[in-house]
Amino acid sequence: MKLIYTHENRFLVGNAHNILEQAGIRVVWKNEFASSAIGEISPFDTWPELWVVDDADYDQATTIISSALSKPNAPEWVCKSCAENNDAAFELCWNCQTEKMETAQ
Numbered sequence: 001m002k003l004i005y006t007h008e009n010r011f012l013v014g015n016a017h018n019i020l021e022q023a024g025i026r027v028v029w030k031n032e033f034a035s036s037a038i039g040e041i042s043p044f045d046t047w048p049e050l051w052v053v054d055d056a057d058y059d060q061a062t063t064i065i066s067s068a069l070s071k072p073n074a075p076e077w078v079c080k081s082c083a084e085n086n087d088a089a090f091e092l093c094w095n096c097q098t099e100k101m102e103t104a105q
């Protein structure tokens with residue numbers, strides 16, 4: 001397994017997870033629930049991590065993540081369910097997991 005993505009915001013990691021699963025790449029969480037047991041551990045050590053199960057998928061996963069997370073011209077979208085702003089790369093609302101509503105642009 002290889003680490004593909006980590007971020008202090010678990011919702012961003014969750015969206016990366018969704019993007020990769022939709023691409024057919026098997027990924028697993030690590031530290032998903034660490035934030036509930038911080039204690040003596042520094043916050044950095046409790047960031048959720050996303051790992052690619054099959055090393056052969058790593059290069060493709062890197063490409064998918066980097067392209068999904070770097071769309072400077074894509075507008076953010078507002079969740080129709082909870083009105084949170086979401087990055088254009090994400091297909092699900094980070095807050096309530098509602099699917100992105102397709103709109104003409």
Ligand SMILES: [Zn+2]
Binds near residue numbers: 080084096098
């Ligand atoms: Zn929402």
